[in-house]
Amino acid sequence: MSSEVYLPECVVCGRIKLNGYWYQPFQTPPHFPNYRGALCPECQARKQAKKEQLTTPQKS
Numbered sequence: 391m392s393s394e395v396y397l398p399e400c401v402v403c404g405r406i407k408l409n410g411y412w413y414q415p416f417q418t419p420p421h422f423p424n425y426r427g428a429l430c431p432e433c434q435a436r437k438q439a440k441k442e443q444l445t446t447p448q449k450s
């Protein structure tokens with residue numbers, strides 16, 4: 391019997407989404423080489439903010 395459960399894991403901070411919440415595991419399991427993974431809301435927001443900072447021209 392295989393009880394494979396796919397848990398989305400944040401590729402940035404390694405948190406794992408479980409039941410709608412993001413948990414920080416004690417030890418981050420290694421990713422598969424081709425793992426694209428997920429982004430937790432925090433990292434996603436940070437990434438988005440960074441992107442916007444880079445792409446949005448400065449307002450005068």
Ligand SMILES: [Zn+2]
Nearest residue numbers: 400403430433
């Ligand atoms: Zn994260």
